Amino acid sequence: MTANEREAVIEVRDVRRYFKNVKAVDGVDLRIRQGEYVALLGPNGAGKTTLVEIIEGIQQPDSGEIKIMNKSWNGNESDLRKKMGISLQETYFVDKLRVIEILNIFAAFYNQRESVSEEILTIIGMQDKRKSYFMNLSGGQKQRLALGVALINKPEILILDEPTTGLDPQARREIWNIVRQLKKTNTTLILTTHYMEEAEYLCNRVIIMDKGKFIAEGTLDELLTRYAHRELILFSTEMPVKDDLFDNIPGVIKTYLNLQGNGGCIFVKSITVTLPVVLKKLEENGIKLEKLECRRMNLNDLFLALTGRSLDDSTIEDTCNFAI
Amino acid sequence: MIRQLKILVISQFKEFFREPEVIFWVFMFPIILSWILGIAFGIKGEGTRTVGVLDKDGSLHKLMEQAEKYHASVPFKYFSSKTKHPFKFLFTDREGALTALREGKIEIFIEVVQDGTKIKYHYDPKSSEARLTFLLLEHYLFPGETSEHESEPVALVVPGSRYIDFLIPGLLGMEIMNSGMWGIGWALIEFRSKKLLRRMAASPMNRNIFLFSYVIARLLLGIVEFLAIYLFAYFYFGVKIEGSILALAIVFISSTFAFGGIAFLVASRTASTRVGNGIINAVSFPFMLVSGIFFSYHNFPEWAVGIIRWLPLTMVIDSIRSIFLEGAGIPQILLPSAALIILGVVFTSISVKIFNWY
Numbered sequence: 001m002t003a004n005e006r007e008a009v010i011e012v013r014d015v016r017r018y019f020k021n022v023k024a025v026d027g028v029d030l031r032i033r034q035g036e037y038v039a040l041l042g043p044n045g046a047g048k049t050t051l052v053e054i055i056e057g058i059q060q061p062d063s064g065e066i067k068i069m070n071k072s073w074n075g076n077e078s079d080l081r082k083k084m085g086i087s088l089q090e091t092y093f094v095d096k097l098r099v100i101e102i103l104n105i106f107a108a109f110y111n112q113r114e115s116v117s118e119e120i121l122t123i124i125g126m127q128d129k130r131k132s133y134f135m136n137l138s139g140g141q142k143q144r145l146a147l148g149v150a151l152i153n154k155p156e157i158l159i160l161d162e163p164t165t166g167l168d169p170q171a172r173r174e175i176w177n178i179v180r181q182l183k184k185t186n187t188t189l190i191l192t193t194h195y196m197e198e199a200e201y202l203c204n205r206v207i208i209m210d211k212g213k214f215i216a217e218g219t220l221d222e223l224l225t226r227y228a229h230r231e232l233i234l235f236s237t238e239m240p241v242k243d244d245l246f247d248n249i250p251g252v253i254k255t256y257l258n259l260q261g262n263g264g265c266i267f268v269k270s271i272t273v274t275l276p277v278v279l280k281k282l283e284e285n286g287i288k289l290e291k292l293e294c295r296r297m298n299l300n301d302l303f304l305a306l307t308g309r310s311l312d313d314s315t316i317e318d319t320c321n322f323a324i
Numbered sequence: 325m326i327r328q329l330k331i332l333v334i335s336q337f338k339e340f341f342r343e344p345e346v347i348f349w350v351f352m353f354p355i356i357l358s359w360i361l362g363i364a365f366g367i368k369g370e371g372t373r374t375v376g377v378l379d380k381d382g383s384l385h386k387l388m389e390q391a392e393k394y395h396a397s398v399p400f401k402y403f404s405s406k407t408k409h410p411f412k413f414l415f416t417d418r419e420g421a422l423t424a425l426r427e428g429k430i431e432i433f434i435e436v437v438q439d440g441t442k443i444k445y446h447y448d449p450k451s452s453e454a455r456l457t458f459l460l461l462e463h464y465l466f467p468g469e470t471s472e473h474e475s476e477p478v479a480l481v482v483p484g485s486r487y488i489d490f491l492i493p494g495l496l497g498m499e500i501m502n503s504g505m506w507g508i509g510w511a512l513i514e515f516r517s518k519k520l521l522r523r524m525a526a527s528p529m530n531r532n533i534f535l536f537s538y539v540i541a542r543l544l545l546g547i548v549e550f551l552a553i554y555l556f557a558y559f560y561f562g563v564k565i566e567g568s569i570l571a572l573a574i575v576f577i578s579s580t581f582a583f584g585g586i587a588f589l590v591a592s593r594t595a596s597t598r599v600g601n602g603i604i605n606a607v608s609f610p611f612m613l614v615s616g617i618f619f620s621y622h623n624f625p626e627w628a629v630g631i632i633r634w635l636p637l638t639m640v641i642d643s644i645r646s647i648f649l650e651g652a653g654i655p656q657i658l659l660p661s662a663a664l665i666i667l668g669v670v671f672t673s674i675s676v677k678i679f680n681w682y
Contacts, residue, residue: 086527
């Protein structure tokens with residue numbers, strides 16, 4: 001049975017959530033099937049957290065419909081809570097409670113035996129920290145504990161909101177390994193992140209979100225196939241170039257220049273076809289090249305091309321200034 | 325349900341006892357406060373014994389002269405080499421004497437009658453200090469066995485005659501309020517500000533049980549706090565409970581419910597601990613000032629007293645005081661306790677409706 005044939009465990013239909021001046025979620029549709037690992041990729045403020053909190057039943061949408069396992073939140077809250085595992089963007093627990101005590105509290109909430117807490121300790125690799133106060137844990141350990149709490153009911157649906165934000169690469173990888181192990185259990189996962197590698201490493205389906213809307217969606221393969229022909233030329237020059245210098249060159253999709261005009265990036269269909277023309281143009285105009293980088297687009301570049309902003313909150317301007 | 329309640333209560337205990345500052349404020353601060361105020365109001369001042377005197381025709385003066393003469397003639401020094409006697413006399417009328425007793429200025433007053441041949445000693449026979457003063461005074465004024473005079477001790481029970489008797493019920497009431505406002509109100513606001521409340525609410529945790537666990541934890545911790553303060557006051561100052569312990573328990577439970585309700589309401593929306601701090605202080609400080617913790621609210625104007633007596637903290641303190649000092653039982657505290665419970669129920673119901681879990 002393939003993913004497409006399975007029934008949707010999460011269905012989101014035309015969900016909107018507006019705050020005063022911000023359309024946090026602006027008409028979003030989403031179907032997630034059992035066992036799928038879905039990444040919501042986007043920069044800060046893209047609306048990822050608002051969307052997952054609506055799915056989690058923590059926030060109410062202004063309009064639209066949410067169904068989890070064919071049930072709406074209204075009237076099914078306690079039932080759905082039992083089946084979900086949630087790790088919020090920031091998770092604090094009581095400073096002076098020990099790791100095992102925190103797990104035991106949540107085990108009680110989910111009506112699980114305390115032996116489950118011990119299993120969780122093993123899963124998150126924190127047996128040696130079982131008696132540590134929460135306040136004495138490192139950032140990575142706190143996140144692993146938050147993940148452990150999310151797993152305590154062996155959830156059918158797991159929603160992790162930026163589980164590795166702010167962690168060092170080692171700590172991040174530890175979390176990834178735990179999450180990857182869960183694939184065997186047929187858990188359904190929604191993960192929000194602004195790390196491209198995280199989405200690539202963990203999820204088979206990636207949704208790129210910006211300003212409350214989905215701007216690209218598909219399996220990693222689909223996205224790559226759809227955008228693989230796009231490539232990127234990054235350059236800097238000794239003196240500014242004219243805005244329209246690269247217009248009318250065959251194969252150029254879009255050009256961005258930095259403010260000074262002495263650097264930028266050109267999205268092209270093929271580097272091998274377009275680069276010689278670009279170099280020739282520069283030469284004809286007597287502009288000397290300082291630095292040059294050519295590469296296939298990654299998800300971050302794709303996001304840049306789609307929105308003019310980078311996933312890590314840097315702008316196209318920063319990218320165009322790469323040489324500086 | 326029971327398991328959730330149990331584990332929530334136990335974890336709150338742990339949280340409580342792992343915070344040394346909290347232990348200082350809850351246990352030590354009231355004890356230190358009562359000690360300082362007790363000392364300040366001269367409870368343990370052993371130096372001189374102030375005695376109220378009702379003496380219309382000035383006969384005491386004559387008696388004192390005779391006594392001084394006698395004591396000078398015997399080798400035994402009555403008090404110390406520098407002072408002839410340990411007494412300080414406060415000449416007043418009956419009203420003044422009773423007020424002085426209640427304010428803790430004196431423990432005994434004498435009434436000199438029949439040209440100084442008869443002295444009536446008015447004091448509380450239960451007070452060992454007063455008994456000692458009586459014996460010392462009697463012995464000083466009428467030394468030897470030759471004096472012809474008549475002494476008549478008159479049992480005088482003026483509840484709350486010492487300041488510490490007045491103060492301890494006030495402090496206990498204040499503790500119940502603070503325990504609720506800070507232990508419940510502030511704790512919930514902090515949970516919300518740290519987004520822990522939202523994390524817990526995103527689990528199948530029973531929310532009513534969660535809130536209820538705070539009241540239960542406060543009740544149990546409150547008993548410990550109550551005992552700590554009371555035992556100190558009992559052993560150090562001899563403060564006693566005259567009335568019904570059961571009535572005291574009822575007042576204690578109903579007031580914990582009342583302040584639990586107020587705390588829930590205070591904590592129902594705020595997500596900032598600083599704002600929470602402000603709100604809690606704004607609510608509790610006026611109570612602390614007017615509800616008669618440290619001094620009687622009867623000094624306030626008549627119209628204000630009419631309002632003050634129905635404030636929750638005033639009802640709590642008045643009830644505890646009536647049990648401690650006037651020997652009140654269940655009938656006397658039934659009305660305020662019922663009012664406190666109703667208050668708690670109403671405030672809790674409103675809070676549950678408007679409580680912001682996320």
